[in-house]
Amino acid sequence: MKMNSGILFLSLLGFLPVVIPTCPPPCKCATSIIDCMSKGLTVTKLPVAFRPSAEIINLSYNRLTSIPSGLFDNLKSLQTVHLQGNPWECNCDILYLRSWLQWQQNRTFYRDVRCASPAHLQGRVIAYLAEDEIISTCQYWYCTLALFSQLVLIIFLLLQAILVIFIIIYLQRFRRTAAEARSTTRDLYQHADTWSLQEQ
Template identity: 80%
Template sequence: MNGGILFLSLLVFLPLVISTCPVPCKCATNIIDCTSKDLTVEKLPVAFRPSAEVIHLAYNKLTSIPNGLFDNLRNLHVVYLQGNPWECNCDILYLRSWLQWQQNRTLYKDVRCTSPAHLQDRIIAYLTEDEIISTCQYWYCSLALLSQLCLFILLLLQGILVVFIIVYLQKFRRITTEVRSTTQDLLQHVDT
């Protein structure tokens, strides 16, 4: 029993004691260095150790940062992001928001858009939300419109179905009443 409790305690507290370094990065005490590792958004580590103070993500192939990646890193002072081909579309909103919360924005003056063309070479931290949203895919709107249309058609079909059920029930009620009266008439004729 004591061995089981000890084993469970180790499983729970081991991640707090042993801090792992995400592959393919190199790690020192509170520094995570993922510089020039050909990282893309898909290959980017899902999380970094909570004690990280400095993260190097420079000179990779990052086009955006996944939502919430830096949110739980309370000790984080700086993230080096320069030299990446940032695509300033809807996916860049999280990075822009995170950059705007940073105390020393001069560290991020080299974090610039490479696309779309009208935002090329603009500093991401200084983009307006409207500039970014204007680059968002319009198929979202088409999809929303199509979804609403399908919903309307389904509601209309349900309404028609309810009307048919009501009409059928009224016919059934009339037929039932007719059958009862006919049955009563037959029973009266049989009795006489």
């Protein structure tokens, strides 16, 4: 009893870490198993960390498109992660998962972890993808972004040009109206002078 009290005291002082077993919602957990199967998990809803003692993690049949970088790195006891049944997007974000899979000794276990998109990689086993194939999708994404930016810039310049044209047309009409007003004013003054002379 005294020994347990001493360990607790040292833990509270920060000399020993306090290990609190937790189960990330909405998963179900056993001693060394974390079951998150069919929980509708997306990348944003995925737990930010798992307990270090986890040996098996089941992430199958969710809506995961990638795995956050470093998620499995500190799980020293981890043996297997069930990943099948997810719509994996094989773009730049899949590089971490591909690298992690390639380091696994039981790589054949992950043959069902396949790309759902893009179309030219659909059905390919992620663990066997070449890095160049993924990087090419990244470059395509950057090219698409650059093209979109150029289109936005062109549209913005066109709108500016249209605005300038409208301003020029408005100024021309304003000048005509002002000239007509001045001409009308002169005519009125001339008629007024003529009438005053006739009355005299």
